[in-house]
Amino acid sequence: MSAAAPAPAKEAGVAAFPWDEAMALCFGTLRLSPKDFWALSPRELAALASPLSRARGGGPSRARLGELLQLYPDRR
Template identity: 40%
Template sequence: MSSFDWPALMRVGLVGLRLSPDTFWRLTPAELRLMLAPVGAGGALDRAGLEDLMAAFPDTPKAKDPDHGGE
């Protein structure tokens, strides 16, 4: 016997999220859980997190280092 309420889960995925049956069945449990989580449930981005993102993905590319294959 399954502990999942499959009819309810399928209703949420197919009707609520408007997923195609193929897309619904290809989701992992983690992906479905993420899609069903309230917006912002992952916590707010703090200043340190923002700075890490800005360093990893700068608005302008860093200058190339001529000693390491740059022009």
């Protein structure tokens, strides 16, 4: 028996690839098979993850909310 290979050392300033998060997204959320997951290119994986990782804008301003309430009142 041989010991497991040591984990590669991280380069200065470079984070390790988030495999756990990528697999959770692809297997859990997107329900990809392992075969399909491992066949993805890095660009394809990034495209699958991008809608879920984009920064979301803030809510509407108070003025815009007022405008929307005027246009779409809860009661008539």
